[in-house]
Amino acid sequence: MLNVQNLTGGYGGVPIVKDLTFQVNKGEMFGILGPNGSGKTTLLKMISGILAFQKGTVNIADQPIQTFSPKELAKIIAVLPQHSNQSFSYTVKETVALGRYAHQSGWFQTWSPKDEEIVQSVMKQTGIHHFHSKDIQSLSGGERQRVFLAQALAQEPQILLLDEPTNHLDLSFQKELLDVLKAWTREKGLTVISIFHDLNLAGLYCDQLLLMEDGKLNIHHKPNEVLREERVQAVYQTKIKKQAHPRVPAPQMVLLPEQQEDQQNFTVNASILKRTSERIVIQTPQPMKTLSSGVIGSGTGWHDSFINRRVGLDYDCNDHREEMRLYLKENGFEPSDCVGMMTAVNLDDLSHLFIERDGCSIFVVVTAGVGHAIDASKSSQHDMHLQPGTINTWIFVNGSMTEEAFIQSMMTATEVKTKVLHDLEVRDPVTGTLATGTGTDSILIASTQQGEEIEFGGTITPLGKLISQAVYKCTSEAIAHYRNRMDI
Amino acid sequence: MQNRSIRKRLANNRLLAYACSILFLLISMVLGISIGSVHVPISSIIRIVGHEIFPFISLAQVDSMHLNIVLNVRLPRVILASLVGASLAIAGAAFQGLLRNPLADPYTLGVSSGASVGAVVTLFFQISIPFVGAFTLPLLSIVSSFLTIVLVLGFARKIEKSMRVETIILTGIIFGSFLSAVISLMIALTGDELRQIIGWLLGSVSMRGWVYIKIILPFLIIGAGILLFNARELNAMSFGEERAHHLGVDVQRRKLSVLTAGSILTGAAVAVSGTIGFVGLVIPHLTRLLWGSDHKHLLPLSILTGSGFLILADLVARTIISPTELPIGVITALIGAPVFALILMKSRLERSG
CATH class of the missing domain: 3.60.70 (L-amino peptidase D-ALA esterase/amidase)
Known part of the structure; x- marks a missing residue:
């Protein structure tokens, strides 16, 4: 679905992502990991076509990304923003309807029954249907995130890119969002590529993980291999411990805090x-x-x-x-x-x-x-x-x-x-x-x-x-x- | 709470929005034509205007003085005011959406300062171009406003190829400040023309006649047309440029067309009437508060509301201490600011309550 070869790029001529090669298959849930400043967001910007790269190729369905017009690209790739702040108030439905932009054509860009049908269906799937006439500024962070998810899905994309989708979401929304995405990869063959800060969530939901370090590829493999104790300790420069998830076969990492000074030594006798x-x-x-x-x-x-x-x-x-x-x-x-x-x-x-x-x-x-x-x-x-x-x-x-x-x-x-x-x-x-x-x-x-x-x-x-x-x-x-x- | 649900229902009812706005414009026009040092009855206005459109309507019962006042003084004045109001309001609405900044107005990018420099230079040096004569001022004004926008955008592009809106706003502010200083310099150096320059800067739509309408109208049609054509893109871009790009908008091209169209509108409006403040800032907000942010409707509704508002402002400006006329720019702010403050307060209270 997505094929990245020797990708190098960054801002103002300074490469942040260096010589990165990987590929993502259709229907995969693909996680991008790495410490702050390792180039995750830069990589995502280059894949989504808003940042030009210096070297290498990004192919979508065997076609270079540069050959797509913005509209063509928006029909294939949708992006769920990390957070979106808008200065003006739109209703939930108006916001979701914008997702149909790329599918409308002609001078008058008329709203077809198909557009309406898709907007209604994604609003139902994301559970925002019952407040479709509400002002998005009056929504909670979790509700707003679902509205933007619906907007992205209204684009009917084949690839969905997410930048830390669970940021700002409480536990139940994190789980809900990722469960929904996982279901879509299984049922509709949607390819999901997401940046994760939370290694445990990534390990729990992703089929493949890409670990970045200083803009370069550290490893691209299955979660259990990527989330190895020594590897994560070295890349993130912090003490962690790996353990098994109590219910599902997924690796979980826990932080090891430095010993507190007020901890007293004691002997049981x-x-x-x-x-x-x-x-x-x-x-x-x-x-x-x-x-x-x-x-x-x-x-x-x-x-x-x-x-x-x-x-x-x-x-x-x-x-x-x-x-x-x-x-x-x-x-x-x-x-x-x-x-x-x-x-x-x-x-x-x-x-x-x-x-x-x-x-x-x-x-x-x-x-x-x-x-x-x-x-x-x-x-x-x-x-x-x-x-x-x-x-x-x-x-x-x-x-x-x-x-x-x-x-x-x-x-x-x-x-x-x-x-x-x-x-x-x-x-x-x-x-x-x-x-x-x-x-x-x-x-x-x-x-x-x-x-x-x-x-x-x-x-x-x-x-x-x-x-x-x-x-x-x-x-x-x-x-x-x-x-x-x-x-x- | 009840107010809120009413507002909701209004927002859903586009027809009502247009009906209200058109009615507001019509009432403003009739009042604007009727009221003045000589009162023209509404029935006469209807006959006169009707006769202009359908010549078979008889003018027999209309006072010839009324006919003269309406056709040569009040009607062109009201129409000019409405065109200027329309241009500023739609340009303001588009700029606010594009720049994602509630404080943006048509003057943010320095276009108005550019147009003013052209006008002030004309007055200061008493320039009169052959064959153009009295219209040297609006002509130079429009030319200099175009030069300004080309410079601003060119400069912004030089700083940053992607021309983020933050860069454009900063560039606009730099050019605006510089050009304002040039104007201040000329004001400081001038002698006899001081009153003329200040009067022009404060803005007025009086004694312009039909020719000025012919000057601004093409710009309004082209500018507003381009903006209306970009309404959906403006919706997308008010969520941020990256977001718009991801939704499939060709951000670079659309941004340039919106900026150019808005600047054409602003330049033409300033050229024919001076720098009338407040309309371009507040009318879009007011329209948004009343009818919602969707640019497909916000832009045309801003045109209607802006026209009506400027006609009323001009009416007050020329009647409140008649026969002295106040600068219209003063009145727009004097009426507009408190009205806007009230509406803003009410809507915020509703939102928090």
Whole structure:
């Protein structure tokens, strides 16, 4: 559709875009990225025909762009301006109708039924139909942007050029606009070429991305390849982190702010453990990065309050999450800052241990009840009914863990727990075999993310060794306490 | 709120807009012809004008003095005022749209200063070109206004090939200031002609006769024709030059034709009547407020409103402290400014309320 070869150009003889070559296929959503001053807008101006270039060629449908008259060009390329300020008031419909300019010909440029039909249809598609007689100056930024989108679409273009279309738009309009454009590329074969500042939006919606650096091509590829951590860090000269989008296979980048000066260092140990007969609480001065399977705050996140709550053996509630949320609120906790677990065991039977070695320290808290221990290899013989009697394991790491270390720590802790059950000969009451855990075990790995980076948490790594030592000791102790109490 | 919905309905009703504007022009004309030191009854006016168009209408009942006053004094005066008002108003509307600047008027580009220099030079040096005689002044005035616009546009093009409107406005201001200084210089140096020069500069449509109408009319027809032909392009260009380009407008060519046409209109108007201010600035705004910004209608409606307004302004100028005549430029601003202020205030209040 669009073929750019060795394009060089700029203002007043100084080239801003240098020797750029790429091509855009029909029906593609094509994103142009680059830091400020990298020549994105200049490139767009040259493609849209309002800026002459010094060298190279821009071909549209295999025809050089210079050979098109303004009207011919406007029938192929439409541009959605970044923002448009007009000094005089026009109605929405008058504004959209201007999009038909290029299609009208003759001395009197009469308004044909086809023009009317297209204007009505694009106004409907962009959802501006119901205020077609309003003055555009009285519209909000988002509404106005849709009016200009309708104007551009009224040109019936094959290529739509956009310069940061989501600028000035709130979240829902950003999504709406890009969803509409994406749909048009799929359904009508419209080619969309857009400048993006927001790498995440670009990664989410574009089929192809072009990354510019100092007016030159850095890379033109699929989003996942273009949005590589090292590449974006180098081009934008800033610290970012790449992660996966939770729902769709698209890369997402997050900024890493410089550490704040008011951030205080802290260590999690027994001194901040608070226990009542009803709950065990640890609150940290700053949120910790967590990976957990609690009732509240499960998955990964950042939390500063950790609560292990005792509920009666008869606790039964259809919506235990909501009940837990209310409980936390009533007791002065903010549920979104909490990782909350439940247990039926007596909280006096908890066991905790702080150990430190080679500058690395962890604090482990375990409550254990094994009344309903299960052999995981034979769990198919159990029904779904969840019964109280749970091993809750908390591991607080004073260090900065990688995601890998989080997952390995969890494996290490689980393996150790299973080994404890074997060594203590805890048996599955249903199958009579050695148990590996209970049906409702929960685990929390929390890291201060301060200090030296801990890359691994496997069993033979320094962190793994600490975890295995502490978890083994705490779990054995907690089960012993539990058994003592049950025997009495 | 109610006012607003009324305005909406009016804006949708183009027919009503034209009907109101034409009625306003007709009433202004009749008043302009009828009122004066000698009162001419409206029935006589209708007969006289009717007779000119359809000779079979009898003039038997018309006073011959009335006939003389209407045909040789008032009618040409009213028509000249209306043509000048029309030229300035449509040129102003086009310039505001093209330059995307509500403060633009026909005089922004310095054309009026150019025309004035021609006129003042004629008065200052008492120039009289053979065969042209009394019409030396309008002729030199038009010639110098054309020279000015050619210089302004040529200079703007030299500064920047794409001739952005900002550049054109600045160039216009530079030339305008320079030419105004030349006029001031001549005023400072002149002796006997001072009153004549000042009087011309303040503007007047009195005692010009039918010849002046013949001078301005062709320019009005050509200029207004070009502007009306570019109405849709003006709509597009009032969203910005880049926007217009993207919509398919040949910006460079259209810009030049609008600027040239507007300057022709302005130059001719200034040549026949002096620099009458305010009409070109305010009438387009007023029309826009009342009937909307679409140039397809804004331009013709500005013509009608501008004509009527200048006829009324001239009527006030010659009657308010009769027999002394005030300069019409003074009156346009004296009436126009408060009226415009009121309308502006009302529309802004509506918008915010």
